[in-house]
Amino acid sequence: MLRPDLAIIADTVAAGSRVLDVGCGDGALMAALRDTKGVDARGLEIAADNVAAAVSRGLSVIQGDADTDLAAYPDASFDYAILSQTLQTARRPDVVFDHLLRIGRRAFVSFPNFAHWRVRASLLWGGRMPVTRLLPERWYDTPNIHHVTVDDFRAFVADRGIEVEGAWFLSGDRRTSSAAANFRAEHAVFLLRN
Template sequence: MSDLRPDLAVIAANVAQGARVLDVGCGDGALMAVLRDRLGVDARGLEIDPENVSSAVARGLSVIQGNAEADLVDYPDDSFDYAILSQTLQTTMRPDLVLEQLLRIGRQAFVSFPNFAHWRVRLSLLWGGRMPVTRLLPVAWYETPNIHHVTIDDFRALLKERGITVEGAWFLNGDKATTAAAANFRAEHAVFLLQR
């Protein structure tokens, strides 16, 4: 699954064969195609960008155009084995409400996001006094779709506050896995598998 972005590869490696999946913010459908082709998953997608929707549909995927914050309420409870939100949580107006919807729709939810407490981000702010532009956060602050700068510790606190169980957690530094030790400082990205 090396052809996938590292967080998507983690998710793909942990989805059960033949599962029913909703990929929210599915982009061009890269993850969905792998899940369908390699694991026989019944994958559905929701994507806001019309060009990405066209790309996904051209791959033969079942993707509709929609907004997670407005359209997830239309899905019935427990419609999917997994609801997936990869690199999208920080772009939503109310990530807490989107998270609640994911866990209502899916029996489990995968959530991945960039960790804004990574040491390079901290160093950029400390020494340069400016929001960082890095390989994984490649655009300037005024162009970024990120409106909430979430950290691993912030996310864990939200989960605790809402009584959400962590079934699995993976931390990435660049394209490689790193340990959970000091993940809030050392990991550039996090992937969580959640359950009510």
């Protein structure tokens, strides 16, 4: 069973598409797309153990770093470029984002919302960086180096003139409305087009 954000992406990707999954982890999304929609899926993953797990599933995954290796991909070489729960870990998320939209005709971006009410409450009442189900690491061992919110991301894409084709918001494992998503959503998924 796919993570809820990955399930949204899997449901939305068109059958027979060419997909690049950046930060693909163990390849769960790629395998689902291949097996259910006949998608030609490729992956880029930084962690060697995840690369090995994905390759053992028969997937085409290479080890690489989104911050440095996306520049090598040609323009518009994929129908979709996917960046799921990876944007906040990039050293230069703006550069990674630009490559994503250059490489793919459309791009999915999903991320944990650092403005969710539980995160705010943890800071307000406990005075400490939150540890939640979606943000399970402590401040000193987290891979998250850029804390993005739904409203930050909306402003970021608006400033760049990027078209938002779809947006989904999750609270727990369930979808929630876009109303007050910056406060209510734990996780966001956006489908974008240049």
